[in-house]
Amino acid sequence: MGDEMGDNFISLEEQEEYRTMTAMRFKTEKEGFLFYNRYAKEKGFSVRKNYIRRDPITAAVTHRQYQCSREGHRKEVYMEAANRSREPKALTRCGCNALFEIKLDKKKGDWFVVKYVAKHNHPLAKSDEVAFLRSHRTISNAQKANILELKEVGLRQHQVMDVMERHHSGFDATGFVSRDLYNYFTRLRKKHILGGDAERVIKYFQWRQKHDMEFFFEYETDEAGRLKRLFWSDPQSRIDYDAFGDVVVFDSTYRVNRYNLPFILFVGVNHHGSTVIFGCAIVADEKVATYEWILKQFLDCMYQKHPRGLITDGDNAMHRAIAAVMPDSEHRLCTWHIEQNMARHLRPDMLSDFRALVHAPYDHEEFERKWVEFKVKHKGCEDNQWLARMYNLRKKWATAYTKGLFFLGMKSNQRSESLNSKLHRYLDRKMSLVLLVEYYEHCLSRMRYREADLDCKASQSIPFTSNDASLTEKDAARIFAPAVFKKLKLVIAKSMDWEVIDCVEEDNLVKYVISMKGDSEMLQILNCTYMESTMKSINCTCRKMDRECLPCEHMVAIMHHLKLDAIPEACIVRRWTIKAKHMFPSDRYGEVYTWSDQMERYRRLRSMGTEVFFKCSVSKETTLMVMEMLEKLDLETDECETNNSDLTLCGHVLAQSSRTDIESHDKVIDAYIMLIKDMQCESPRENGTAFLESTAHCQAWKTNGEQIGTRNKQYQDKRAKVTAKYLQHDMIFLPLNRNSTHWYVAVLNGAKEKIQILDSMRMDKSYYDKDKDLNNTIKGIEKFIQYARLEDEVENKWKNTKITNWPFCPMKVPQQSDSWSCGLHTLKFIQHWNGKELSPEFNEMDTTTTFKHKVAANLINSTMNEVIEVQQDIKRLVTEANEGN
Template identity: 35%
Template sequence: MSAFVDEFVEDFSDDSEAEGDNPRRRNADFLYKVGLRLQDEIHDDMGEISDEDMLRARFNTYEDAYFFYNEYAKFKGFSVRKDHKTVVDGRTRRRRFICSCAGVRERKWTNLHKRRKKARRLTRCNCPAALNIVYDDELNMWTVRGFMSQHNHVLAPSGGSHFLRSHRKVSLSNAVLAQNLYALGVSKKLVMDIIISKSGSHAAAGCTARDLYNQMNRARVERIIDGDANLVNSFLEDMNVRDPGFFKKIQVNEKKQLTKLFWSDSQSQEDYKLFDDVLMFDSTYRTNRYDMPLVVFAGVNNHRHTVIYALALMNNETIDSYEWALKTFLAAMDGIAPKSVITDGDAAIRNAIENVFPKSKHRLCVWHVVQNAITNVWTDGFVKGFVEAMFCKGPPDAFEKKWAELLIEYKTVAEQKWVHNIYEKKEMWAEAYLREYFFAGCRSNQRCESINSVVRVCVKSGLSLIELVDKLLQKIRHIRYRDFEAEVNTTMTRSAQIPNLTLIGEQAEALYTRAGYEYFFKQLLHEPSYVVNESYEDGEDIIKYLVNRHMHPNAPATVEYNRENDAYNCTCKLFERVGFLCRHILAVLKHTHVKALPKSCILHRWTREAKSSSLDFGTNPTTSCRLGFGLRLKELEEYSRDLFMWGCESVQRCTMVKGHIAAFDKGEVAQGFDETPVPENPLGFEEEPVASTPPQSFPPDNIVDPQRDLGRRGGPRRAKRKMFHQRTSTRCGICHIVGHSRRTCPSERTGVFADVPPEVTSSRKAPTCSFCNEVGHRCNACPRRRKHQSTDSPIAGVVVTDMGDAYLHTQPNGDVFWSLKH
C-alpha cells in the first residue's frame, strides 16, 4: 500500500493549493484516487490492502463499493452478497455487503417433510465478514463505516474463486456471441467450448456451463414475454417499414389466436417476376412449438440456384388452408400465376392448385412417386420397370406400351389399388406426358426439401415463431449471398474447355451464366456423335432433318426448321422442357453452317441479363451507426482487432494497450455528446440497418399465440420409454410366443410347434419373405436374396436416371438408391 501512497502523494502535492484549504476533502480525493489505482491493478496488489486501508476508502457510488469489495473477495477466496440497506426520503443512505456464508438456513427448509427433491448442500455458517458503507453528505461520497475481514470457514483455494456465485457472470459480449452461435444451430455445449477457447481458460470465461445455459434460456423466455405471435407481427411490421414492397398477411380465429401467417419481401417478389415459370410448393412439420406446418414457395433462377418466393405458416393442412396460402401468394405476386407447379402429391395440395391455378401444369415429385412405389408395391423387378416407364422419352404411346408390358409381366401387382390410382395420375408424373412443358430441368421438389432440412437441423425441442422466422431469414440471406457469388464468378471467370462449335460456344459462354453454360456445354460435347442423314421440305416454310447417333440409324430424331420465324423444334423436346438447345439441333446448325445461335433458341431466363439488378452485401458507412446492438459490437470488434494484434507482438506493446484501455473514462468522453436513441429490432440483435422511421406499434387487439395441442402429421412421434413395471412380456421373434426370446426359443432346437397352447401364441401372422415367398423371415433377412446379391455385380445392369438435382440408381433386383450431384 505504501508504494501507491508515495506515488500519488507526489502527483497531488502540487495541486493542494487548487483544491482549497479543506484537508478532509483533499484526503477523500486522495484516497479515492488510491482506490481507483487499486481497481486498475486489482489482481496484483489486493494482498497489500489492510483493514485500515479499507476503512479509509471512499467511493462515488455504492455500485463502485460493491465492485471493489467483490474483487477483494475474489482475491481472498470468498463470495459476496448484498444484505441490508437503509432508504431515507427515497434515497439509499446505508448499504451492507456480507460474505455469502453469513446467516444460516431456516429449519423449515432443513426439516421439510415429503421432500420431492434432494436438499441442496449447506453453504451458510454465520460468517461475520462484512463491509458497511454510509453516504456522507459533506463529501458527497460513500464512506466505509465498518469492516470485518475475519471468516469462520475455509476460503476457496487459489484459482478457484471463479466457481463462487458472485464471481460468476455471463458478460454481455459472451451473451451476444452465444445467441449468435445458437441461432446458427450450434449446440449449447459447443457454444460454451467456443467461449472458453475465446477467453483462454475456464476461469477467464467468467461463468460455468450452467450459468450460460440459464442465461440463454432466460433470453428466450424474455424475448417472447409479451406474446410470440405479437412479437412476430411487430417484427414483420418493422420489416414493412424498412421495405415498402414487403407483403404480409395474418389470419386469426374468433379467439384472436394466430392461425395463418404469410410473408414475402420485395426482393422475393422481384425474383418471382423474373422466374415465374416454375414454382415448387412443399410443406414440412415440427418446425415450431405450435406444430404449425411451414409452407415454402421456391423456384430456380438463372444460376440454377434455389430462390425463395414466399413463406407461410398454417394451423392445419386442409384444402381451405392451402387455397388461402395460394390465393395470398397470387395476391402478393400481382396476380401472376406460375406456368408449372411441382408438389409432393398431397391430395389437399392437388385440389387447391386445381382451384387456384387452373391453367398451371401440375407435376408430382418423382422422388415421392418412387418412394410410394417402393412402399406400396415391394416386388422384385416391378420398381425397376416402373421407373423405366416413368422416364420413357418417347411419346405417350410409348409409355402406354411399356406400362402394358409391365402389368403383363407382374399380374399380381396389376390388381393392386395403388397401381390403379397412380395410373390415373399418369399425366402428372410420366415423362411422356410432361415432355412438352417447361420445368427448368426440375423433376422433384428437393429444393424445398433442402430448405426444410436446414430448418430441421436447427430445431431441437421446438422453436418459437420468432426464432423460426429468424432462422428462415438467415437461410434466405445465405441463398442470396450464393447468388451474388455466382454472379461475380460468372463475370470474372471463363471456361477452360474448348467447345467443338467454337463460334457458337463462345457466344453461349458470353450469353449464359456459368451454371447455364455448363449445362449447355454437355450438349456441345455430344454433338459430334450425331449426323444429319436426311432432310426434306414439308410445306413452303418447313424443313425437316433426320438426325441420328453415329452407328445408331434406327432411332433418329426429327428436327423441324421454320423459315418464317427462324425457329427450331426437335422431337426430344429438350428446349421445351429445360430451355437449352439439344445436341440434335446443334448438329443441324453445324450441317447448315449456322455460326450463331438464333434468337428463337435463346431462353432469356438463363442469360446473364435475366436479373439485371444485383444485391449489395456491403455495409453502408452512413448507416452503420444505426445498426442493431449485435452488429455495432461486431463492427467495434473488427476495428479493434488490428490494435490488439499489434499489442500482442511484445510485452511492452501489450502493457501500453492495456494502459490506454484502463485510462479510458467514459464519463469524460461522453461529456457534451448528444446521443439519439436508436429503435432496436424486436429480434434483439439485428442483421440489417434500421430505417429512420420508427417501427409500427402493436395492433389495438393483440394476437394470441396459437394452440399447442394440435394433432401431429408427418412422421410418427418417438414412443415414450415405459417404466419397468409397465413393459409387456418378451415375445419371441421366431415362434411369436410370449415368455421367451429368439435366443432361447425351443423351436430352434426341437423344430416343433404342436405342443404350443393356442392361447399363448401370437395373433399376428408370421412374416413372409417377398423374395422367396417363405414364411418365417422378411425380405431384408432372406438368405437366398443375399446369395443372389453376392453373385451379381452391384454395378452391372444398374440403370442410372438423371433426376435433375440427383441420380436415381435402379439395380436389376429392383432395389433403388439415390446419389446427389456434386
C-alpha cells in the same frame, strides 16, 4: 504450532490486510461492491448482497452489507426431503461469518467501511474453481450483444459458448458458464412469447411494409385473435419470381415445432441452378381452404403470374387447392418425398421395382403393363392403401407421364441443396415465430450472397473452352450461366453422334431429319422456321427444349450442320443465361436486419478496434499502453452506460429502417438547400421569388402548430422575424418528412394562395388534408405570421395570410420507382420548381445516378464546406490523375 494457537492467531499479513480493507473509501456503493467481489474472487468465495438501509426521505441507499454466500443455514422448511419431485440441491450454507459492510459518509459524500470480517469457516475455492461461483458470473451487455449475433447466424448454444470462451482465452476468463447462457436464452424466449410471439412478427412485417412498398404480406386471425394464416414475400423474392418463377416447388414439409404449425416455402431454381425462395407462409391447419388462401396470396403477390410447372409433396388437400387456384399449371409430386414415403409404406423387397416405376421413361402402355407386373410379383400389395392412392395420382409422379411436362428437369423439392437443408435442420428445433423469421431471413441473405458471388464470377470470367472446341461451345460459354454451360457441354458432346440425313425445304419452313451415326433406325425430326435466312424457331420431336428451356443435342447437331458461328436466339431462353436478372436490378444487401443504433456504433468500434488491437498486440509495451488507455476511458465513460439491459440495446430492432436512414438525411438536405440558395442568390424564378426553408425550421413549425400558446416573448420575436421574411417572397419551400420515412416538399405559393405539394410518392389530396404533421406545420407558420403582422408593419406580398385556408394541391411530378430516392427527388424539386412547373433542366439528369453524384460533389466542392482538407485531397487527386495522363 498453528493448531495450538487456534482461531485466535492472526498473522502479520492478515493484520495488514485488515488495516487496508477497513481503510478503503469508495465513491459509490457499486464501487464498494465491485471491490469486495474482486477481493472474493481472489480469495475463492462468492458474495451475497445482504443488508440494505435507505434514507427515509430520498430512498437512496445509505448502508450496505455484503456477506460470504455461505452465511446462514438452509431454512428448516426446506430441509424436509420428502414429497419432492426433484432431488434437493446440495447444501451450500454453513453459517460463515465473513462480511464487508459499508456506509455513506453524508458529509463527505463517499462510502467508508464500518465492519469487516475476514475469516471463513470453510475451505475456499481454488483459483480454477472460482469461475463457477455465483457472484463471479455475469453476462455483460457487450457479451449479450455478441451472443445475440452468434445466435442469429444459427449457432447452437454450446457453439456460442465455445466461441465466447475462445474470445476470452478460456472458461475461467469468460465471466459466465454455459448454465448462465442457457438461463439467458430461456429468459429471452419467454420474453418473446410473453410479448406475443405472433403479434411481434406481424408488427415487424407491418413495419417493413410501411417502409418498403414492395414488401408483401397478408395474414388472418381467428375469432380469438390467434394467428391463422400468414403469407409474406420480400421485394427481392418478388424480383426472383419474375425471373425464375416458371417452376415453383411448394414445400410444406417443414414444421415449426413449438406450435406444430406447417411452415410452407415457395422455392424455385435460379440461372446457376441454386435454390431461390419466392415467399413463405405459416398456417394453423392443412385444410383445402387454407391452401387455397395461400395460393391466392401468392398469385396476388406475383401480379397473377401463374407458374408453368408446380412440384409439391403428397398432400391431398393441397392437390385440390392447386386444381382450383392454379388449374393450368403442370403439376407433379416431388420424388424426394415419394422416396421418403416408399420407405414407410413398402416392404424393403418392393423398393427397387417401385423405383423403376417412378423413374423409368416408359410410355403410357408400358407403364400400365409394368404396374400390373409389379402387383403380380409382390403378392398382398392389393391391400396397400398408399399404393392404391399412388396409382390414382400416377400422372403426377411417374416419369412415363411427367416426361413431357415443363419442370426444367427438376423432380424433387431440391431438399438436398445445402442451404435449404440447413434451414430444415434448424427449423426442427423448438423455436418461436420471431426466431423463425429471423433465421429465415438470415438464410435468405446467405442464398443471395451466394447468388451475387456466382453472378460476379459469371460476369467477370468465361468458362474454359479448349482451342479445338466448336464455335457453338465457345458461344454457349459466353451466353449461359457457368453451371448451365457445364450441362450444355455434355449435350454438345452428344450432338457429335448425330448426322443430318434429309432436309426438306418449303417456304420459310425447313424440315431436318437426323439419325444417329451407325444406327439409322434412331431418328429425330426438327422443324425450323426462317425469316430472311435467320432462324426464327426450332422444334424437335424430343421436346427437351419445351421441358427444360435448354437446346437438345439434336438442335446442336443442326447448328453444326449449318456451320453457325453463334447459337440462334431461338435456342436461348433468358432464364439460364448470365443475363437472366438484367431486367431486374437486384437488391441483395447483406444484412437483413437493422440493429439498434448502439449496436451499429458498437460494431463500428469493434471492427476498428480489432484491427488496432491486433497491431498493438505485437509487443508487450504497446499492449500495456492500450490497456491503460482503455481502463482510463472505461472509468471516464462509466456514467454513460445505463443500467438498461433491454434487448433493444444490444439486439436488432424491429422498428427501424435499414436502407432509408431518414434521420441522417435531414443534414444532407439542409446542407444542399444552403447550396441552392447560394447558387441561385435568391434570383427570382419564373413565377416569383423563392425562399428555401431548412428541415430544422420545418420541424420547429410543426411543434409550434402542435402546441397551444406561443411560449415566451423572446421566442415569439425570433420566430416572427422568420415569418416576416416569408411574406416578402412569393414562394416558401418547405422540405417535410412523412412518418419519418419519406421526404417531400410543400410550397406556400403566396400569389396563387395555394399549398403546392411536390411528392415523389404522390398521395390523394384527401391524404394531405388529413396529414396531422403537415397541418401542424402550416398552423405553426400561420400563428407566427399573424404575430409578425401585429407587431410591426412588415412588407407583405401576400393578400391572404390565413394560410390554413389555402388548399393542398398535389402537383403532377415525376415519381420514384424505388424505395429510397425520396430525399434526392425532394432536393431536385426544390431546385427546379418555378411555382407552376418543373424547369426543363429537371429532366436533364437522372435523379438516382447523375444527380445523386452531383449532390455529393457539390457538397464537397462548395465554398461553404468547412472541411477544406477533403477538397484539397480531391483537387490533388484530380491534378495527379491529369498529370498521369
